[in-house]
Amino acid sequence: MIPAAFEYYRPKDMASVLSLLEEHGDDARVMAGGHSLIPMMKLRMADVPHLIDLQDIEGLSDIEIGADTIEIGAMVTQMDLISHEGLADAAPILRETALQIADPQVRYMGTMGGNVANGDPVNDMPGLMQCLDATMSVIGPDGARDILAREFYEAAYMTAREDDEVLTSVTIPRPKGGHAYEKQKRKIGDYATAAAAVQIVKENGVCTSASIAMTNLSDIPIHSPDAEAALVGTAVDDAAIKAAMQAMLGDIDPSEDNRGPVAFKNHVAGVILRRAIERAWSRA
């Protein structure tokens, strides 16, 4: 498996990245950890005449935990998320999710930016970012702009990021309440058969807010306000959870693959969602 020939660039600053993107247009791609892109290039399913490696760009690898928000640079790896000391307290769902992505070696290379920016529906972070109501920061020829994660994904591999823009960071409000990232997969290294990200706030035994999104059950991640609404104001009892499952079922649109047919995925989506809600609720 040998990729087609390409030109490689490793610019030192973002301005150079942007000018390379401008110069080569559709023929150029930026690369973070490369663990999605390089296999595709080796299989010659992705043709990238100009490859721009972001590893030398300053300022993309920081995790900043503020009073109200957490900003995670695009080049922060899954391993960084797992081993960061403050993050486990500030947003434990990030660690819980990162641990369920791929395997140790891939987590050392796989980045937040690479995971969210491609628009690959199999990736876990997009669903999580929607759950956490993240804001994606991108920079392009016309300057920087922010896009809500919940508005970022348009179709498989199609996002609100323009081809000449680069994702620089994601920012999330500090999550509140209990959390869970529940994922069913066939084995380590597999993508989700179904996965659910849930963040729930409990006050006096009642759910006051809920955030729910699911992964790999459509061509984009599925954030479900209806499922959230089904929980808010309830004691997250069986009826409420069933209502949330029902709402989610209306939002997802899985397709058959080697992991199983549609009926199975719809069923497992509900089961996984229930488990995520129950676990998050127990931690709330």
Added chain:
Amino acid sequence: MKDEVTRDERVDNLKGMGCSRKRVEDARFTHGKGNYVDDVKLDGMLFGDFVRSPHAHARIKNIDTSAALEVPGVLAVLTAADLEPLGLHWMPTLAGDKQMVLADGKVLFQGQEVAFVVAEDRYAASDGMEAVVVDYEELPVLVNPFEALKSDVVLREDLVAEDGSIPDGAHGSRKHANHIFTWEAGDKHTTDEVISNAEIVAEEEMYYHRTHPCPLETCGCVASMDKVNGKLTLWGTFQAPHAIRTIVALISGMEEHNIRVISPDIGGGFGNKVGAYPGYVCSVVASIVTGKPVKWIEDRMDNLMTTAFARDYWMKGKISATKDGKITGLHCHVTADHGGFDACADPTKFPAGFMNICTGSYDIPTAFLEVDGVYTNKAPGGVSYRCSFRVTEAVYFIERMIEVLAIKLNMDAAELRRINFIKKEQFPYTAALGWEYDSGDYHTAWDKALKTVDYDGLRAEQAQRVEDFKAGKTRKLMGIGLSFFTEIVGAGPVKNCDILGLGMFDSCEIRIHPTGSAIARLGTISQGQGHATTFAQILASEIGLPADSITIEEGDTDTAPYGLGTYGSRSTPVAGAATAMAGRKIRAKAQMIAAYLLEVHDDDVEFDVDRFVVKGAPEKFKTMKEIAFAAYNQAIPGMEPGLEAVSYYDPPNMTYPFGAYVCVMDIDVDTGVTEIRRFYALDDCGTRINPMIIEGQVHGGLTEALAVALGQEIAYDDMGNVKTGTLMDFFLPTAWEVPNYETDYTVTPSPHHPIGAKGVGESPHVGGVPCFSNAVQDAFRAFGNTHTNMPHDHWRIWKTANELGLHD
């Protein structure tokens, strides 16, 4: 001379049979100094790679190589047209069929080799492949053997006469253009009669899905033609280097002495590396054409899609019994999907391998087996993936039929097995389908297994779990998987086992050096089994020199004696026997030397651990080290100098290792996720040479069994596209998915094997697959399940639960 060490210490010093000697292979592997075929690097070496068909069935209208030849670094592009003048565009298969080396007018499976690009490096080869333009005309695709037998679409026009009639194949008459053979064993008439008159009959259809051995190292070779000396050297991933040399000689016309085949370190075989593949032929041709060494290494997709699938058996069974559970008859029909060419790696007379071991461990008075081989638009292969020839299929079949019968009888499946086992006193036992089982003590093994796992306690726990499930207290069911298997390994007697006419003996050649160390060369080749360690142990015990002083060498046809290689658990039964026999020849001569040195008659000395002693006077002795030196420095009257021996061993019978396995599994009914709580494996492989290595083989075989039972498959869509071409979708379990195994053993030596050993490498796979599968099926027994097909991945288990009404 007074000995300073005790006899026990002398035994220990040998590190002979029965001890867990650490492996001598490991030093190089743990240092990264193994030498696998892709590590071979020769001056001026070129790289070859295949343009492969994207279609499963298509006519090739044109191949345009001109653009590829313009790619810098590309030296040649071979097509069938280039090979035809040499008569090498097709090659014989091990199964009596022939196979296209490069697509000759059409392709029959996705991934088939169409053109071979030869270039200065792998980058140029890859670019060259992209530049070859092939014009295909797609043809209707047949991926189901039952449909293939009804279809007007002819896959192999070369096997249909001009008048449309169907000539006989290598194994007799053919019923249809897409039919390969019918193979029968047993007594059809009596079996039908017994079954139709039986008190109880259970029937089941089961599909043993297509899978793949998928060793971590793919197949590959380096061919180097030395035109000056007329010598060809071929390094490769060959489980049978001598057979490969003979095949190369037969198809190339070169004389065998001018061909040197070397199997270097092999990164796992599991059956994948038994056959001869187009890559080998093309590399040899390319080396002859260019005069330079040519390397060809499969990538993982090539490997999974084209070389050596396993299984793909559609099995239909009937089993009859009395009301109290005594089995009276067994009927089995198999529709075997062989893909586009019949390239099964079986002994010549056995087109369905040893499928006729399907009466298993049971005393079944009458049985009949019929196998129909069928062509489809899938990759050729049909290798024995970590088992003797088709034995995994046979054991899966009988171990499922036993469970199905137990359900029909409303009887405990462990008890049903017990009352039908062949009894210890019945050995040697001739089964209804012809095999003579050498030895066994099934009841002892079974009782030990059931007692160790507290079988009754497990059943009680399971019953409680069913109650809890019905009461809504849990969503997890518990399955208890049982399996009792008998393997048939060590092919085999030359009288009925050959490959391409080569009798399946094996060999060992020993040379004792003057200072009392030795080298032994064998016709086999290790792929991880640790031959360099264990064969030295056999010899140490036989000739009384320390295993640490004995080098074992395999895999170079210029130096090793002729042998048929390593697969089908045949190394210990056949080459291990040859080793012991050659050792005994050494010992016989050593006895005469010792007697001469001790100045007594030959009959007055006897062998004792590491020496010959004068009978009745143990203080008078000559060590084997002393004897070795004497063989080279004493002129002994009537005796040639030196101390060497060779043995070619033709086993009188196969060996029949057996075992008793129990698996305890929890199943999440809502997601189909399985969790193995416990796995107990008792193996009886006869005499145990190295318990550490046996245990390692069992762990590995069980893990491959787990993979096959729970998810590993080569799946095709209706268009013949392979859906599982990478390790994302082809299930190889990681450490996270694999349980700890409990291993145990009994020892029932083989009566006909020189050291009583039977072979073990494949037993755990053979016994493991039905055990895992039975655990899944058993979990649903209380809810009416009789049988569901493997692989038991999440969605298929979920489907079973769903169809049984276990979801809301």
Added chain:
Amino acid sequence: MSNKMHVKFTVNGKVEEFLAEPRELLIYTLRERLNITGPHIGCETSHCGACSVTIDGKSVKACTMFAVQADGADITTIEGIGGPDDLHPLQNAFKEHHGLQCGYCTPGMITRATKLLEENPNPTEEEIRFGMAGNICRCTGYQNIIKAIQHAAAEMNAAKEAAE
């Protein structure tokens, strides 16, 4: 063919400098250009871990990285972990506890295990299984690999304690 680029990195303590096409994968650089053949190629899609090396303190699958990406990096392969005169406890433990059979996965397995024990010097069985899940072995069923890593960890911890 594209322009060759200058690459300089350190492998097992030795500086290597060469010109390479950008598409040259690190695993081929190591194996074919530098004759460091310990890391192997198993799956080519970053699933099996046979090609595992350590790059700047990270466990990396060298089949999924271009050599140019590693420009400036410090790389360790199995060849740099220990030799006959300075055997690493893991190398010894794999042999002592039969943690290998065909040996093909072993260099990647041991290389990854060195890093695992750096991350977590005293791992439980579950942590080893999880931490080694990026490395596939087809022969051993992992049981003895885990045992080997446990024993190596104990030996390394004891040596550390003795030194303190």
